[in-house]
Amino acid sequence: MRHVLAEASRAPLGEFARSRLLVAFDYDGTLAPITSNPAQAPMRDRTRELLRELCRRYPCVVISGRARHDVQLLLSGIELAAVAGNHGAELPGFEENASAEVSGWRAHLADALGGLPGVLVEDKQHSLSVHYRAAGDKTAARSRIFEVVAQLDSARVIGGKDVVNLVPKGARHKGYALDELRRGASCDAALYVGDDETDEDVFKMRRALRLLTVRVGVKRASEAEYYVKTQREVDALIEALVELRPG
Secondary structure (H helix, E strand, O other): OEEOOOHHHHHHHHHHHOOOEEEEEOOEOOOEOOOOOOOOOOOOHHHHHHHHHHHOOOOEEEEOOOOHHHHHHHOOOOOOOEEEEHHHOEOOOOOOOOOHHHHHHHHHHHHHHOOOOOOEEEEOOOOEEEEOOOOOOHHHHHHHHHHHHOOOOOEEEEEOOOEEEEEEOOOOOHHHHHHHHHHHOOOOEEEEEEOOHHHHHHHOOOOOOOEEEEEEOOOOOOOOOEEEOOHHHHHHHHHHHHHHOOO
């Protein structure tokens, strides 16, 4: 992985900025810091200001694991080209009813995990997120969660930062959503910034698409080609993109 803000990365970043580029972000851990309470995850004022400016220069989208309505509220006042939720399953133009399958998982987890302190099951209708950030013993909580979700044959299980995500097997993922949004915006290239395991669905597409992939934090096993050191450094990347395409 290469630091996207290093001098050696300036040329490829500039080449993408000069193209018909779609700029895409995850939300939690990317545009906003991870918080102890997932329900409260605002962007910093500086990030919001920079994102507004970026949207004046490029078509920009957010592809989040949150429910689409939830993340739209957090992004209110910013003129994004589109917002996708539920790890790409909630995509504009591809609306679906809530999944009965997911509802069944919710009941199963309520029975199996109801007495586990610090564990919260978030029902997003098209997927579930089992948060254990508040657990006293995170290792034990994570082990128990994985033990329970292994019983759900129809679920794709994706780990994360103090969270375990469950999505139906075969559901649209973030990589699919990015490609659809790129086509819809008539862009021939995309830049995507994410920080978690669900973002690997985008990162691994970089060899098939004209795609510049940036991970928040270095991870040797990641498919992302570039990285920023911290979530706060996402602001510096946005500033660089703004400078590369003057208004």
